[in-house]
Amino acid sequence: TVHYHKWDVKYEFKSPDCYKKLVITINGKSPGPTILAKQNDTIIVEVKNSLLTENLAIHWHGIRQIGTPWFDGTEGVTQCPIVPGDTFKYQFVVDRPGTYLYHAHYGMQREAGLYGSIRVSLPDGESEPFAYDYDRSIILTDWYHNSTYEQSVGLSSNPFVWVGEPHSLLIQGKGKFDCSTPGIPAGVCNASNPECSPYAMTIVPGKTYRLRVSSLTALSALSFQIEGHNMTVVEADGHYVQPFVVQNLFIYSGETYSVLVKADKDPSRNYWMTTNVVSRKPSTPPGQAIFNYYPNHPRRFLSNTPPSGPVWDDVEPRFAQSLALKAHKDHIHTPPQTADTTIVMLNTQNHVNGYVRWSVNNVSFNLPHTPYLVALKLKMNHVFSQVPPPIGYDYQNYDIHNVSKNTNATTSDAIYRLDFNATVDIILQNANSMSNNTSETHPWHLHGHDFWVLGYGKGKFDINNDQNKFNLVDPIMKNTVPLHPYGWTALRFKADNPGAWLFHCHIESHFFMGMGVVFEEGIDRVGKLPSSIMGCGESKGSQRP
Numbered sequence: 001t002v003h004y005h006k007w008d009v010k011y012e013f014k015s016p017d018c019y020k021k022l023v024i025t026i027n028g029k030s031p032g033p034t035i036l037a038k039q040n041d042t043i044i045v046e047v048k049n050s051l052l053t054e055n056l057a058i059h060w061h062g063i064r065q066i067g068t069p070w071f072d073g074t075e076g077v078t079q080c081p082i083v084p085g086d087t088f089k090y091q092f093v094v095d096r097p098g099t100y101l102y103h104a105h106y107g108m109q110r111e112a113g114l115y116g117s118i119r120v121s122l123p124d125g126e127s128e129p130f131a132y133d134y135d136r137s138i139i140l141t142d143w144y145h146n147s148t149y150e151q152s153v154g155l156s157s158n159p160f161v162w163v164g165e166p167h168s169l170l171i172q173g174k175g176k177f178d179c180s181t182p183g184i185p186a187g188v189c190n191a192s193n194p195e196c197s198p199y200a201m202t203i204v205p206g207k208t209y210r211l212r213v214s215s216l217t218a219l220s221a222l223s224f225q226i227e228g229h230n231m232t233v234v235e236a237d238g239h240y241v242q243p244f245v246v247q248n249l250f251i252y253s254g255e256t257y258s259v260l261v262k263a264d265k266d267p268s269r270n271y272w273m274t275t276n277v278v279s280r281k282p283s284t285p286p287g288q289a290i291f292n293y294y295p296n297h298p299r300r301f302l303s304n305t306p307p308s309g310p311v312w313d314d315v316e317p318r319f320a321q322s323l324a325l326k327a328h329k330d331h332i333h334t335p336p337q338t339a340d341t342t343i344v345m346l347n348t349q350n351h352v353n354g355y356v357r358w359s360v361n362n363v364s365f366n367l368p369h370t371p372y373l374v375a376l377k378l379k380m381n382h383v384f385s386q387v388p389p390p391i392g393y394d395y396q397n398y399d400i401h402n403v404s405k406n407t408n409a410t411t412s413d414a415i416y417r418l419d420f421n422a423t424v425d426i427i428l429q430n431a432n433s434m435s436n437n438t439s440e441t442h443p444w445h446l447h448g449h450d451f452w453v454l455g456y457g458k459g460k461f462d463i464n465n466d467q468n469k470f471n472l473v474d475p476i477m478k479n480t481v482p483l484h485p486y487g488w489t490a491l492r493f494k495a496d497n498p499g500a501w502l503f504h505c506h507i508e509s510h511f512f513m514g515m516g517v518v519f520e521e522g523i524d525r526v527g528k529l530p531s532s533i534m535g536c537g538e539s540k541g542s543q544r545p
């Protein structure tokens with residue numbers, strides 16, 4: 001089956017948290033329309049860029065793009081940006097059931113509101129390893145009143161201007177900013193605007209809900225909970241999980257989960273759904289939505305004390321949830337038992353020529369102007385650095401627990417060239433940032449693949465011993481994984497998808513500041529590139545007949 005979508009992307013004035021600002025909408029909506037499909041269906045999205053003065057690219061997050069690496073939607077890696085006025089046609093197969101996302105992948109455009117859900121169900125006659133009556137999706141985001149321009153200019157200025165903590169948290173595109181905050185110009189904030197009435201999910205008492213919870217925050221790590229209700233985690237990033245019960249779900253930008261919730265509490269009232277910032281000292285109020293027991297009025301019968309959420313700076317329960325996540329016992333994809341290559345990636349905040357940046361092994365990433373996929377396929381070796389990026393760091397001497405004595409790094413647009421079909425291990429190693437006693441949480445997202453999550457640990461990964469602790473029996477597969485403060489995370493994937501694929505921190509400002517790498521594999525197996533991805537840099541007119 002082919003699903004055809006026609007999207008018009010433009011800026012509109014909206015008030016998702018009661019504060020009026022420019023929001024990027026798809027067909028008038030943010031979040032955009034949900035893409036619904038069955039496994040192996042084809043999705044066609046014809047995107048018209050009506051942003052007037054701004055480029056565009058849309059990434060299909062979690063979709064591996066097997067055979068269509070040019071439709072991954074990553075500007076600078078797999079395509080040229082879609083220029084204002086142009087229409088671009090994405091066409092790809094959704095080859096696995098599960099919960100996925102889409103969002104802008106140009107500059108810092110994602111946080112202006114261009115995002116939505118992709119829900120892929122099983123073919124008729126097949127069933128999931130869990131039962132439920134109804135299926136619902138919500139996306140969690142954080143929200144800023146500053147424009148993406150103000151933010152990205154600040155981040156690339158010297159002196160550095162940090163984006164700061166978000167103004168509000170949105171649940172399914174709705175939040176509440178306090179309009180009585182001093183200094184807001186008249187007419188900008190209106191607490192009774194229906195656009196910012198809280199999202200209400202109406203549920204039938206006694207029924208079991210599959211709730212698909214995703215995060216596309218720009219910055220924040222979140223905890224999500226439903227007052228008085230436990231949640232059973234059953235899916236993560238499109239993979240079945242050996243079920244476990246949580247009261248609050250920790251979720252990082254780029255992750256998707258399905259949880260089962262039974263509507264078995266006192267049905268004469270409603271319950272709060274709340275989301276709180278963790279890992280960074282919160283100055284953003286919790287996001288709130290309503291778990292509305294039918295037939296109660298959604299705005300009534302709520303307690304005055306929404307659940308307060310876990311302590312923001314306790315990493316233990318976050319490590320514990322990461323460790324609890326295993327493949328469902330009947331759906332284990334056994335990983336290759338050994339790796340062909342190991343790349344250790346030290347994550348640090350740095351200075352480059354006085355600018356604040358993030359780096360992997362002291363190299364901060366810059367996107368080239370000609371997309372890698374085109375440059376590689378058409379053998380334009382001069383358009384990006386051919387010096388391979390480092391596969392490790394100064395393990396003996398680097399103190400991950402303190403601010404580095406020498407914070408300087410370099411920038412590069414070099415990429416990792418992997419042997420086709422190689423089994424690759426990535427060890428993400430966290431460290432102290434340039435602020436004392438601070439190590440941030442970084443959610444890393446891999447394009448074009450799912451990886452096995454082999455382990456998490458605290459402190460420095462010991463290359464001689466910690467490999468023995470890997471879970472090679474029932475690791476979960478994911479496409480996004482957190483790197484916890486002062487910790488390490490180990491991943492394994494097969495380089496079996498010909499193309500050029502980004503691997504990056506999903507915190508929008510961190511990727512913008514250089515926190516990412518690109519992998520190339522099997523470039524000679526990539527088919528003829530569509531000319532629609534070209535037209536910028538050296539790719540201009542490069543594939544004329």
Ligand SMILES: O=C1O[C@H]([C@@H](O)CO)C(O)=C1O
Pocket residue numbers: 162349433434435440
């Ligand atoms: O990149 C970042 O910069 C700030 C801070 O380190 C300096 O203001 C912060 O919290 C980041 O994540």
